[in-house]
Amino acid sequence: MDPEIFQKHLKKLYQINKGKVVITNEVVQFSQNHSEPLHSVQKELIEYTNTKFENNSYMLTDCNQNQFFTLLLKVLNAKKVIDVGVYTGLSSLSFALALPEDGKVIGLDICKDYEECCHHYWKKANVDHKIELVIDNAKNSLQNLIDNGESGTFDFIFIDADKYSYDCYYELSLKLIRKGGIIAFDNVLFFGATTIDQNSTKPEHQIFFGCPPFQSMVDSLILLNEKIAKDERVYKTMLPLSDGITLVTKK
Numbered sequence: 001m002d003p004e005i006f007q008k009h010l011k012k013l014y015q016i017n018k019g020k021v022v023i024t025n026e027v028v029q030f031s032q033n034h035s036e037p038l039h040s041v042q043k044e045l046i047e048y049t050n051t052k053f054e055n056n057s058y059m060l061t062d063c064n065q066n067q068f069f070t071l072l073l074k075v076l077n078a079k080k081v082i083d084v085g086v087y088t089g090l091s092s093l094s095f096a097l098a099l100p101e102d103g104k105v106i107g108l109d110i111c112k113d114y115e116e117c118c119h120h121y122w123k124k125a126n127v128d129h130k131i132e133l134v135i136d137n138a139k140n141s142l143q144n145l146i147d148n149g150e151s152g153t154f155d156f157i158f159i160d161a162d163k164y165s166y167d168c169y170y171e172l173s174l175k176l177i178r179k180g181g182i183i184a185f186d187n188v189l190f191f192g193a194t195t196i197d198q199n200s201t202k203p204e205h206q207i208f209f210g211c212p213p214f215q216s217m218v219d220s221l222i223l224l225n226e227k228i229a230k231d232e233r234v235y236k237t238m239l240p241l242s243d244g245i246t247l248v249t250k251k
């Protein structure tokens, strides 16, 4: 191989989008196909949620995320996990599948509507015994864990419930996570809304404005993103994976 030709070629490639791959849906699918395959029950639950709860199935975590968390839990050698925002049970299922036989997921959700669905699929995947579903406001549930002396004992905490309360979940989770454990926040990019100038008049940005409930979630997430970026208590990284995931670990 002629190194000069190779260098010239690389330079040309680098000039296109600074050498970075544009993340299209096809690229997302490609990376999904080249990651740890999903368990058949994870696939069934996704299918069921998309058909049965069509109106709010956008709440499901996506495949890439679940594949990523599976690997993360293995690396962390995780045994104790908290899932804040369970919905139809996919994230809790993924965590339970990645944990050893004596591992435990505490799933927190305020809504009872999906309880039956959760247990059905968790049983089907033989992990129901590893998951404890607590129906209450997650703020109370996290505080109860602290009051029960479980501070500093969790390996991984996933925050994916109401966006207004992320900051409160963050502070409580910092108490519950062990040193070296990871707290992950979902939706920190929120369809890209948190990344744009909130005074933007660009026509392509106007879709993000004009819906007060959406805007107040965006405002909460913007404040949280700024807080974590400056927070000296943690090491952090924000990944442009799915709808944006921030990972933090205590210093």
Ligand SMILES: C[S@@+](CC[C@H](N)C(=O)[O-])C[C@H]1O[C@@H](n2cnc3c(N)ncnc32)[C@H](O)[C@@H]1O
Residues within 6 Å of the ligand: 059, 060, 061, 084, 085, 086, 087, 088, 089, 090, 091, 092, 108, 109, 110, 111, 136, 137, 138, 139, 160, 161, 162, 165
């Ligand atoms: C985005 S969904 C979670 C998706 C889930 N992690 C998955 O993998 O599919 C958010 C969930 O948070 C729950 N939630 C909303 N507010 C909550 C609160 N204050 N406390 C606990 N759960 C809450 C909702 O009921 C909903 O099921």
